[in-house]
Each structure stands twice: as structure tokens, then as C-alpha cells.
Amino acid sequence: MASAPSSDDMFDEFLTQRGHETESVGWEQNYNKKQCPDCGGLHAEGATECSVCGWTPV
Structure with a gap:
């Protein structure tokens, strides 16, 4: 059985095929x-997850 791409990969592929650029989102400084x-x-340099909304970098 073939494995299906994750939903994020599927959306990225869809957008890329239509001329849009996709990129991973990380922390801003x-x-x-x-x-x-x-x-x-705002978080300390060692943070791995946002303590306000729960966001984590991809």
C-alpha cells in the first residue's frame, strides 16, 4: 500500500503546481x-513552542 502525503505536503504541492512559492515558517527575531x-x-532564545498560542515551528 502506498503512503499518502501529509495534508500540509498536499497543499504545498497544490500551490507549487499553480506557481505559488511555499516555505517553512520559523521564529521571527x-x-x-x-x-x-x-x-x-515574545520568548527566550531557548523556546521551542509559543506559550501564548501553542505554535511550534515546522
Whole structure:
């Protein structure tokens, strides 16, 4: 049985086939802190998950 791509991979492939660029989203930088791209919450450099909204980098 063949394995199906994850839903994110499927959407990325769909968009890429139609000329859109896709990229992984990571932390943004704000001074010496990490900033969540979803809610804007600021975190220490060692953060792996947003404590405000629960976002994690891909």
C-alpha cells in the first residue's frame, strides 16, 4: 500500500503546481528574543513552542 502525503505536503504541492512559492515558517527575531509569527508573543532564545498560542515551528 502506498503512503499518502501529509495534508500540509498536499497543499504545498497544490500551490507549487499553480506557481505559488511555499516555505517553512520559523521564529521571527525581535531584539534578543524569539517572536511567534502567529500571535506575536515574545520568548527566550531557548523556546521551542509559543506559550501564548501553542505554535511550534515546522
